[in-house]
Amino acid sequence: MRHIADEFVAAWNDADADRLEQLFHPDFRWHIAVTDHDDPNMRSLQSELLDGMNLPWQQSIYDKAETLEVFRGIFAATDQFQLELKSVIADGDRAAIEAVGDAINPLNGRRYQNLYCYVFERRDDQLVLFREYQDTLHLFDVWVAE
Secondary structure (H helix, E strand, C coil): CHHHHHHHHHHHHCCCHHHHHHHEEEEEEEEECCCCCCCCCCCCCCCHHHCCCCCCCCCCEEEHHHHHHHHHHHHHHCCCEEEEEEEEEEECCEEEEEEEEEEECCCCCCEEEEEEEEEEEEECCEEEEEEEEECHHHHHHHHCCC
16 A cells, blocks of 8 residues: 555656556545545535635545546646655555645745645555545635635
């Protein structure tokens, strides 16, 4: 599993969607963990200060093609978005990964330094599940808030 985590981070840091496509299993799912486990329905932000606003996602679970489309958009939107792999704990076909994402939003100059926990699952030596936990308020502040 460590090699899959290393390959994911290397492909991300190279903004190489083609390498990610090869790494992703045909049944790949990206689950942005802002909803209940495996619930595709987004819920609104809870703070009254953010009433009527939401995160930029249309859904919380993406298939392989949808994920690659989102990732290509991210790569096109910023010159520099690097991941630093901090740790990997693996057990069989599952791994928990700690990483730090670092980017600058070119539209507002805000710095993005988010802490991530990824849960990876593999099948046939490819990534079949990428569940992403992160500070969504920080993401909102850097990429969405005016």
